[in-house]
Amino acid sequence: DTGVSQDPRHKITKRGQNVTFRCDPISEHNRLYWYRQTLGQGPEFLTYFQNEAQLEKSRLLSDRFSAERPKGSFSTLEIQRTEQGDSAMYLCASSPHNTEAFFGQGTRLTVV
Amino acid sequence: AQSVTQLDSHVSVSEGTPVLLRCNYSSSYSPSLFWYVQHPNKGLQLLLKYTSAATLVKGINGFEAEFKKSETSFHLTKPSAHMSDAAEYFCVVSRPLKTSYDKVIFGPGTSLSVIP
Numbered sequence: 735d736t737g738v739s740q741d742p743r744h745k746i747t748k749r750g751q752n753v754t755f756r757c758d759p760i761s762e763h764n765r766l767y768w769y770r771q772t773l774g775q776g777p778e779f780l781t782y783f784q785n786e787a788q789l790e791k792s793r794l795l796s797d798r799f800s801a802e803r804p805k806g807s808f809s810t811l812e813i814q815r816t817e818q819g820d821s822a823m824y825l826c827a828s829s830p831h832n833t834e835a836f837f838g839q840g841t842r843l844t845v846v
Numbered sequence: 847a848q849s850v851t852q853l854d855s856h857v858s859v860s861e862g863t864p865v866l867l868r869c870n871y872s873s874s875y876s877p878s879l880f881w882y883v884q885h886p887n888k889g890l891q892l893l894l895k896y897t898s899a900a901t902l903v904k905g906i907n908g909f910e911a912e913f914k915k916s917e918t919s920f921h922l923t924k925p926s927a928h929m930s931d932a933a934e935y936f937c938v939v940s941r942p943l944k945t946s947y948d949k950v951i952f953g954p955g956t957s958l959s960v961i962p
Contacts, residue, residue, distance in 0.1 A: 738889065774855075776936050776952030777890070825890070834880060835950075837890035 736760060738838035740826050746844045747816055754812045755841045759828030766809050767835055768801055769825040770794065777825050783809060816845045848873045850939045852953040860961045865924040867956045869911075869937030872918060879920045880938040881911055884955075890936070896920065907931070932960045 739758040747753050759766050764785050769777035780799070782790045785806035795801075798816075803809040813820055823842050827835035853868040871877060881893040894905025901913040907930075911922045920937060934957050940950040 774954070776938075776955050778952070779950065827890075834892055834895055836892075837882075839887065839889040 738826055738828050738836055740824075740838040740841050742841055743839065744842045744844075746846060749818060749845055750815055752812065752814045753816055753843065754810055755824055755826075755843075757809045757811070757826030757828075757838060759807070759809070759826070760836055763828035763830050763836075764806070765829045765831075765835070766803055767827040767829075768809070768811050769827065771823040771825055771840070772821075780811075780824075813843075816843075818845050821845045848877065848939050848941075848951050850937050850951050850953040852935075852937050852956045854956050855954065856957045856959070858959040858961060859927045861929055862926050865909075865922070865927045865931065865958065867922040867935050867937075867958065869920045869922065869953060870918055871920060871937070871939045873939055875941065878940045879911075879913060880940070880950075881905065881909070881920075881922050882936045882938060882952075884934040884936065886933075893922070893935075927958075927960045929960050929962065932958055934958075 741756045766783045768780040770780055771777040779792050780795050781801050783803040786803050798814045801811045821844050823840040825840045827837045829835040849872045851870045859865055879896040882890045883893050884890050893909050894903045896903045896913045904910045909924050911920050913920050934955045936955050937953040938950050
């Protein structure tokens with residue numbers, strides 16, 4: 735499968751724990767995006783990388799959230815001290831220059 | 847500023863009948879517009895896109911959408927619904943694609959049910 739891959743698909747964690755998600759974009763796509771989707775809503779932009787540089791961060795991305803793309807390939811999204819309000823589907827997408835993005839299947843996070 | 851409104855949160859049609867999913871947008875410049883579909887446990891899939899070329903856009907699986915600037919609408923249609931069309935559909939507005947994809951705005955989604 736040569737699409738965007740996200741791992742894990744599901745994560746259940748206790749409030750206050752840290753979690754990390756991984757996204758592997760389509761090979762040679764230099765842009766990588768993270769979105770969050772809550773129940774009954776459309777995805778909301780979180781942050782965006784061009785190669786290894788993080789170029790944009792949404793106000794939704796609180797200090798407890800951090801994203802990296804160290805070698806310009808895969809990316810990780812870490813949430814520290816999780817809260818129940820962090821429960822959502824976290825979507826990753828990638829694109830080449832100036833075209834539409836291709837989405838992964840997402841990681842569903844449940845904070846209990 | 848941009849925004850997108852999907853007028854129906856849920857639409858139910860019978861198999862073989864036409865589908866109409868409504869989308870209105872607001873944008874201070876000439877936007878690019880997309881429709882995405884999300885099946886359960888699957889990633890978002892692009893159905894079609896409008897990027898200032900032909901106003902009637904044909905997509906995959908028999909879907910099409912018409913950009914109407916005067917009505918600020920981009921409704922999605924299909925002549926005959928199939929059971930496999932049951933999914934969540936998102937209308938998306940963005941700046942023209944010469945800019946990055948971080949400026950896209952997703953609508954809240956319309957859930958389509960297809961009755962046998």
